[in-house]
Amino acid sequence: MDEQQKVWNEASTFIETYCGELNKSAEEKQARLQNVKNEINETGSYTHTKEELEHGARMAWRNSSRCIGRLFWNCLSVIDKRDVLTEEDVREALFYHIQVATNGGKIKPFITIFPPDKVKIWNQQLIKYAGYETENGVIGDPATIELTKMCEALGWRGERTPFDLLPLVFQVDDNGPVLYELPRSIVQEVHITHPEITAFQCLELKWYAVPIIADMKLEIGGIQYQTAPFNGWYMATEIGARNFADTDRYNMLEKVAAIMGLDTTQTTSLWKDRALVELNRAVLYSYKKAGVSIVDHHTAASQFKRFEEQEAEAGRELAASWTWLIPPLSPAATHIFHQYYQNKILKPNFFK
Ligand code: ARG
Numbered sequence: 001m002d003e004q005q006k007v008w009n010e011a012s013t014f015i016e017t018y019c020g021e022l023n024k025s026a027e028e029k030q031a032r033l034q035n036v037k038n039e040i041n042e043t044g045s046y047t048h049t050k051e052e053l054e055h056g057a058r059m060a061w062r063n064s065s066r067c068i069g070r071l072f073w074n075c076l077s078v079i080d081k082r083d084v085l086t087e088e089d090v091r092e093a094l095f096y097h098i099q100v101a102t103n104g105g106k107i108k109p110f111i112t113i114f115p116p117d118k119v120k121i122w123n124q125q126l127i128k129y130a131g132y133e134t135e136n137g138v139i140g141d142p143a144t145i146e147l148t149k150m151c152e153a154l155g156w157r158g159e160r161t162p163f164d165l166l167p168l169v170f171q172v173d174d175n176g177p178v179l180y181e182l183p184r185s186i187v188q189e190v191h192i193t194h195p196e197i198t199a200f201q202c203l204e205l206k207w208y209a210v211p212i213i214a215d216m217k218l219e220i221g222g223i224q225y226q227t228a229p230f231n232g233w234y235m236a237t238e239i240g241a242r243n244f245a246d247t248d249r250y251n252m253l254e255k256v257a258a259i260m261g262l263d264t265t266q267t268t269s270l271w272k273d274r275a276l277v278e279l280n281r282a283v284l285y286s287y288k289k290a291g292v293s294i295v296d297h298h299t300a301a302s303q304f305k306r307f308e309e310q311e312a313e314a315g316r317e318l319a320a321s322w323t324w325l326i327p328p329l330s331p332a333a334t335h336i337f338h339q340y341y342q343n344k345i346l347k348p349n350f351f352k
Contacts (some may be wrong), residue, residue, distance in 0.1 A: 006041050010222030018055055018221075025125070045116075048220060056220030057111050057228070060313075061347040066324035068300045068336075069232050069309040072109060076230075079112040087170075089180050090119055094126055094168055094229070095172040098186050101210050103233045105188060107293035111230035113218065119227040122147060122177065124170040126176065126212040126229055127187055130164040139166060142248055154179050162250075163189075163206055170227075190290045194282040199259040203252065207239050209292045216350040229351075233293040235300050240280035241328040252279065280329055297327035303336035319344045 001009075012033060019029040039046040041269065043096040048056065050161070053293035077100075081093045093112055101110045112301045130148040131140040140162050148328040151167055156179055165187060188209040194200035210231050214300045218228040244252045253275045257264050261279060262271040278298075287294035295303075304325070331337045 001315060004040055004044055006244055007222040008037060008294050009046060010347070011036050011040065011046060014056065014221030015052075016057075018052055021059075022055060045223065048223065050080055053080055053082075053220070054114060056229075056348045057113065057218060059293075060218055060220065061109075061230070061352055063346040063349045065317060065319040065321040065341075065345075067232075067344050068235065068297075068304045068325050068327075070297070071303040071310070073307075076106065076109045076111060079110060079130065081112050082115045084114060084118070087108065087172050088173070090114070090170060090172055091168065091178075091180050094170075095183070095186055097212065097229060097231075098126055098182070098210065101212060102186070102188050105209065105291040105293065107210055107231070107233040109230070109232050111218070111228055113225050115225075116223055117226045118173060120171045121214045121229065122150065122171075123166065124213070124215045126168065126214050127182065127208045129162070129168050129208075129305040130158045132158065132167050134160075135339040141243075141250065151179060156181075162204075165208075175222075188290075190286050192282050192286045194278060195285045197260060197282075200256075200278075200282050202259065203255060205244060205250075205282075207234075209234075209287075209290075211238070213350075216305055216352055218348070218350055229282075231293065234286070234287070235285040235295050235297055235327070236280050237297050237327045237329050240274055240283040244279055244283075245276060253332070276329060297329060298334065301327070302338055305335055317344075317346070318342070319346050325352070 015029065015036060016031055019032070036046045057078050059075055060074050060075045061067065062070055064070065079097065084090050084093060097110055097112045101108055113224040128144055129141040131138055131142050132148060133145055133147040139160050142164060147166060151169060154169070154177060156167055164321055165182050168182065169177050171177050189206050190209060192200065192203070192205040192207070211234055212229050212231040214229040242249065243248045253272050254264060256275040256279050257271045260275060262274055263269040264271050284294060284296055318341070321343045322336070322341050325336050327334060
């Protein structure tokens with residue numbers, strides 16, 4: 001099958017579903033199918049309408065089998081940036097995304113869609129902390145050591161605190177990478193304190209408000225949008241049970257256990273488990289206190305239950321990845337753990 005045929009197959013399937021879900025008339029659907037077909041025959045590709053782009057992006061979220069937050073798929077706001085020309089345009093669009101998504105702490109899900117293959121972002125998320133390998137171990141986030149090195153090779157120099165904001169790095173067309181420091185004024189962060197254990201503040205932990213994934217491509221109806229950064233809000237366990245706790249991330253459990261005065265000499269004291277719980281309470285408490293949207297894993301799981309019901313109601317098949325959906329803290333206390341899910345790739349979707 002040639003490339004053109006493949007695009008048409010994917011395109012027509014998408015247009016059919018899209019028209020069905022948005023109750024388009026048979027005439028409108030036939031007309032759109034015909035002009036998509038013509039456009040593909042003439043140019044090898046086609047251009048989504050704004051409405052197709054919006055609904056397609058929402059479907060991609062709905063089909064993301066690793067995401068527990070999908071109940072809100074239909075509330076995704078789409079920023080159409082298929083008209084960017086220059087590096088300044090891209091930088092401005094990325095800064096704008098950070099600002100509107102942060103929304104003073106009341107985080108709103110956004111996706112910014114760039115032309116199919118004009119922009120290539122190197123960052124995994126628009127906001128992330130640098131990581132440096134030193135003689136005395138890693139400073140910062142070990143997950144970003146590679147990107148941090150690449151930024152420094154391009155002339156950037158971080159301060160070497162555990163929480164240096166990485167610059168944005170991206171390429172437009174065939175140009176080399178450009179690098180832009182994030183203005184501190186648009187990056188909201190949350191200092192971590194604990195509702196009862198005051199010593200938590202001595203750990204000097206903080207995290208950024210908004211996770212904005214930038215390294216996944218969005219596929220809608222046979223068109224691959226290589227760069228389409230999107231965000232939701234955090235589930236606390238992502239920060240408290242993974243980013244701060246994983247041994248290959250900030251690896252804080254022993255330090256948390258120490259301020260809690262736990263016996264770390266025997267695993268049977270369950271010091272890791274107790275440290276994890278308090279670390280997660282601290283994250284939830286601090287985000288809440290700062291007025292930044294966050295969800296706990298029990299609430300997120302009940303919202304996912306409603307999503308499952310909603311999808312069944314709509315007669316759509318649900319694709320879900322159990323291993324990704326169970327929270328890293330108390331998984332068996334959520335219904336997800338006890339449920340069997342079919343995991344398959346539905347489209348539109350996001351891909352690595
Ligand atoms: N787990 C990633 C992180 O800790 C973020 C992934 C997306 N999460 C989200 N709540 N939308 O940074």
